[in-house]
Amino acid sequence: MTANDQEDRQVSADGFDLPEVEFEKVNKYFGENHVLRDVDLAVQDREVVVIVGPSGSGKSTLLRCVNRLEEIQSGEVRIGGEAISAPDVDVNRLRQRVGMVFQHFNLFPHKTALENVTLAPVQVRGLSKSEARERGLDLLEEVGLGEQADSFPAELSGGQKQRVAIARALAMEPDVMLFDEVTSALDPELVGEVLAVMRGLAEEGMTMLVVTHEMGFAREVGDRIVLMSEGEIVETGPPVDFFDNPKTDRARQFLERVH
């Protein structure tokens, strides 16, 4: 199964004509601040794209444009070929196709782990409570938290919270998952368990856009590394090329600082 997926991914990365996520000449401003500059990026089905770059370079903003938590000023973002900023687009339907995991978890504190996972499927997709519950328990089991289904977020460790957050996003059966520095707020000893879940997802063939400072993870799990600097994509390539043979000065400077 895993071997097959790997093959699939290779094929789709090269040969598919319809990228899962596509940025075309995207520009984003916060007031005067030009945060994304003519960004072009295509993420293929089943591809894992890891975005790296210094703080403030626009990585989070890039992710947040995918599900329109931020609006862009020019250019186009497409999901499965569909332009998300078109005037008649139903943003709630669009967001169901994009799962997002945040640095600070953003779990709902007044709901148990299971309720966190089942809320949107019931509210948004109209699943029955029992159906959502069954699937929610499966998902929690998958991220290793079957025992914690009835715990409130305040009773969980950071690593457990983040795994619930991943399960919550997966419960909507998204086509793409966005991860924004999801291990940055964790104690070092809890980082591994979250990365392991993400690795598993990648192996199952999930399309992923991952912002991270974990270079080991980027090298092993990423199909492609994207380096951002001051709102621009300055280098992109497979991990081997990016880490061992960077083409640009900025990539070399960046790698010197993180190593």
Add this chain to the structure above:
Amino acid sequence: MGETYAEERSGEAVSDEGLLTDERVKLVGLAVSLAFTAVIVGFIALVLLEYVNYDLLISVAPRFVVAFARVLAVVLVSSVFAVTLGVLVGLGRVSRTGVTHSIATAYVQFFRGTPLLFQLFIIYLGIPSLWPPGGFPISRGWELAPPVLVVDWTFITAVVALTLNHAAYVGEAVKGGINAVPSGQMEAARSLGMSYVDSMREIILPQAWRNALAAIGNDQVILVKDTSLLTVIAFPEIITVFREINSNQFDAWTPIVLVAVTYLAITLPLMRLVQYLENRAEWGTGG
């Protein structure tokens, strides 16, 4: 090193610390509170033993029971309306729709910026005078459960004024409660595809409610005490009964004791209810 440091801090610093040791502060606090309690308890005992006329107390107590029930009826209705309307006002105050926001803001400014007594008069006197003399349709009212529950113009005025006034305060509490919910909560809900309304109802408001609960509860206690103003529109509430007895019997302390007991019979359980609700909202932190 340590000595130099102590020397540098000589004079007032050291003598200050000499006076304000934890042990001494504790003792002084204990002495003051005991003395205070002794004075109060002594005074209450004096009043109860020397100044309260128990024959009168027993004979007028039923009138306070009726006043208690009337006030409780007004409070329950007004409080439910005020909190409901207050949530809407709070939502209006955080709305990004300009018109909605402006209307909610103007509402809050008017009802917090003018006295409740004045608002009572606007409704009690102002509204009926919009009709030609004698033409106001609600004068006799409906005797739902006399003498406690008579829904006449006085009762309606009381409920409407208390509701409108306290909805403004509840609205500010709700607004504060909403703003105290981290923005990541709304983002997480929206990123799951939930609508603004669903996100507000399922995610933001339950947390805002907990944040605002103490302030809302505090306001409901004030609402109870604000019913004393209803005496000026001849609503036979607790203070009205007090004034009648005081002027007819030339006795101050007997009705004073009854007034205190009657108000506390409403406010103390209310405070307990608020505390209970606050405890219940401590999700997964032992509550």
